Amino acid sequence: MKKKISTLLLLILICGSFSIYAQQIIPASKFEIQGRLFENTPKFHRVDTLKYRELPAAVKKLYTHATGMFVTFKSNTSKLSLRWKTVDAELGNNSTPIMSRGFDVYVREATGWCFAGVARPDLKNAESKAILVEDMATTEKEFLLYFPLYKELADFDVIIDEKASFVATRQYFNKTVVVYGSSIVHGASASRPGLAYTAQLGRRLNANVINMGVSGNARMESEVADMLSDIGSIDLIIMDCVPNSSPEEVKERTFNFVARLRKSHPKVPILLIESITRQISNYNLKWKARLIEQNKNFRLQYEKLLQAGYKDLYYLPTDHLIGDDSEGTVDGTHPTDVGFERMLKIIGAKVEAIL
Structure with missing residues (x-):
């Protein structure tokens, strides 16, 4: 019996903070995807490759990557986590996993956007979970979340405190x-x-x-x-x-x-x-x-x-x-x-x- 209890406790610890604090899950559909040319582009692609079917095959594949896209939102959460999936877990030999398959997040300050943290991808599986930043003050902040540069992104969920505020935002540029x-x-x-x-x-x-x-x-x-x-x-x-x-x-x-x-x-x-x-x-x-x-x-x-x-x-x-x-x-x-x-x-x- 003691052995079973010890094993259970170990599993809980391995699961980490994703299972031991109250969460609010914000699906990708709640965000406005920014940083791409055309509205109504399918999934998280940069270009509608069915519309532009004459593009070279390699170019079409690369335009399915989520490169340069991002979302912004406001929240007073003390912890920001992410759950996401890319089409595969392969990595380039001259790139970091975070650049290729991960995310990074910035917070708006009076002087501009300030780096806050990264989401490190699972190195073996296409599905990943990660904490970007935690132990924050519970004042409202605006976040900027950049997508992976070298992968097709299948889906993502942002995870915040259970009772935290959440408002998706859109940036207006000069x-x-x-x-x-x-x-x-x-x-x-x-x-x-x-x-x-x-x-x-x-x-x-x-x-x-x-x-x-x-x-x-x-x-x-x-x-x-x-x-x-x-x-x-x-x-x-x-x-x-x-x-x-x-x-x-x-x-x-x-x-x-x-x-x-x-x-x-x-x-x-x-x-x-x-x-x-x-x-x-x-x-x-x-x-x-x-x-x-x-x-x-x-x-x-x-x-x-x-x-x-x-x-x-x-x-x-x-x-x-x-x-x-x-x-x-x-x-x-x-x-x-x-x-x-x-x-x-x-x-x-x-x-x-x-x-």
Whole structure:
């Protein structure tokens, strides 16, 4: 009998705080999903892939990721927990589990959004439970919850104190910026979702920065340009897609991509950003030659667009984007948090000047 009681107590302890405090479960349906281009997009996808069926297959799959999306709400809860499910539990070899499959949360202060905690995913199972932050004062706070960057999110529940208040909120931004790009835009390799440079840029500018990164597949296809052309009112388009495009694709597709965007957005500024200087090219001569050719062709196409009479085009070279000490990436290509901070200083200043 004593052994059975001991076993029961052990199970209770293993279950943790999810089973020993009174809870109020707020399902995903109670929130307004923010941070994506189009209303009425199914599930937690960035794009309705059935509507845009002509997109390349890899691009469609990546646009099912919840990258860049978030919810905001107000509550006086003392503890904030999360229960969620992604389509699988696989992890990339150059990313943290929190960035790929987890969440992070911020609290609004007078000076802006302040980081409060993370939800660490289960490393083996697609379903996870985690406490983001606990032992808070029971004053009302507004929370900002960023979604996982590298997974399709199936569902989530926010868990708060049983008698805590809850009000879903929506953010109203000064500007809307759309960023189309590679895995670097997608978020690799930030340590958590809120540190992707698009998320940081949004908080810095109080702007609705839409992350349209497609890891390894930002190749300026006409179908992608046509999809982006369906966007409503926006204030800036950023093209940070050179890293994924071969030198030949940069030469052949840049002009057409911008021209297609211009048909529906004739006066919206477009910022073209060169590929970051990949640090793997320090000694790899093949990568070095590729990088030089990519960026050279991109600049030539930018100049060709200007000569053709296209207005409101801006250009940002690779210079100093991730610093000059070769310490800004996790693998020679994808920025660490340090690399993203350096990028943000340069890109943020440029975007502020344009807007």
